[in-house]
Amino acid sequence: EAGVTQFPSHSVIEKGQTVTLRCDPISGHDNLYWYRRVMGKEIKFLLHFVKESKQDESGMPNNRFLAERTGGTYSTLKVQPAELEDSGVYFCASSLRQGIAFFGQGTRLTVV
Amino acid sequence: QKEVEQDPGPLSVPEGAIVSLNCTYSNSAFQYFMWYRQYSRKGPELLMYTYSSGNKEDGRFTAQVDKSSKYISLFIRDSQPSDSATYLCAMSEVGSARQLTFGSGTQLTVLP
Numbered sequence: 001e002a003g004v005t006q007f008p009s010h011s012v013i014e015k016g017q018t019v020t021l022r023c024d025p026i027s028g029h030d031n032l033y034w035y036r037r038v039m040g041k042e043i044k045f046l047l048h049f050v051k052e053s054k055q056d057e058s059g060m061p062n063n064r065f066l067a068e069r070t071g072g073t074y075s076t077l078k079v080q081p082a083e084l085e086d087s088g089v090y091f092c093a094s095s096l097r098q099g100i101a102f103f104g105q106g107t108r109l110t111v112v
Numbered sequence: 113q114k115e116v117e118q119d120p121g122p123l124s125v126p127e128g129a130i131v132s133l134n135c136t137y138s139n140s141a142f143q144y145f146m147w148y149r150q151y152s153r154k155g156p157e158l159l160m161y162t163y164s165s166g167n168k169e170d171g172r173f174t175a176q177v178d179k180s181s182k183y184i185s186l187f188i189r190d191s192q193p194s195d196s197a198t199y200l201c202a203m204s205e206v207g208s209a210r211q212l213t214f215g216s217g218t219q220l221t222v223l224p
Contacts, residue, residue: 004155033211042116043156043200043214056211091155101212103148103155 002026004104006092012110018080021107025074025094031055032075033101034067038088046090049075082111115139118201118215127224131188135201135215138182142203142213145177147186150198150217159199160186191222 005024013019025032034046046065047057051072060067064083069075079086089108093101118135125131133147143164148156160175162168162184168175174187184203188195198219202212 006155035212042114042118042216043202043212045211045213048211059211100146100158100161102158105153105155 004092004094004102006090006104006107008107009105010108010110012112013082015084015111016081018078019082019109021077021079021090021092021109023075023077023092023094023104025092026102029094029096029102030072031095031097031099031101032069033093033095034075034077035091035093035103036088037091037106038085043091046077079109082109084111087111113138114216115213116201116203116215119218120216122219122221124221124223125191127191127193127222129191129222131191131195131220131222133186133188133199133201133218133220135184136182137184137203137213139203139205139213140179140182141205144204145175145184146202146204146212147173147175148200148202150200152197156200156202193222193224196221 032049035043037043045059048055049069066078089106091106093103095101116137145162147160149159150156162175165177165179172189176185198217200217201215
């Protein structure tokens with residue numbers, strides 16, 4: 001069974017540009033989560049989808065971040081415009097109902 | 113004050129040693145306690161999962177939760193070089209979207 005897949009694995013963009021990260025959850029997992037780890041800090045929750053609905057987006061840092069999950073399958077996280085402080089590793093995780101979360105390998109975003 | 117405190121290490125031990133990793137937390141609503149292992153450039157991988165207080169053993173790994181002290185531990189017996197990784201504690205509340213609150217991670221190196 002395929003795990004949580006994220007791409008790209010690494011992205012380098014200039015300040016002010018737009019970047020879109022993609023996450024493909026484990027098939028059948030209704031719950032999808034985005035997390036982020038910035039340099040030197042702990043992994044922090046960004047938001048939670050149940051199917052295509054945003055259940056909790058309390059961790060989203062500001063309105064430059066937009067997450068979507070059309071059709072309740074894969075999800076995208078868009079950063080527009082990107083700022084230097086957005087650099088970090090973005091993790092996606094998925095779970096069955098309220099079960100254990102399985103994480104993807106992460107997307108390392110560098111804003112220069 | 114962070115909700116979850118974890119000694120970042122680094123921790124270096126000889127092969128075969130017993131390793132003790134710990135986290136403390138301040139939120140008494142946490143009921144689910146997890147330990148994740150993260151290899152370099154990979155996503156967090158679930159190692160142990162415990163609900164409420166008590167001990168849980170899985171092979172060389174033992175997780176302990178002491179809710180009265182708000183303290184959790186992970187013990188690794190007969191440590192191996194392949195155990196070298198960053199170990200993350202994570203917690204969540206009952207009835208929430210199971211969003212996880214992570215510690216900052218402890219970097220462990222097991223020397224052959």
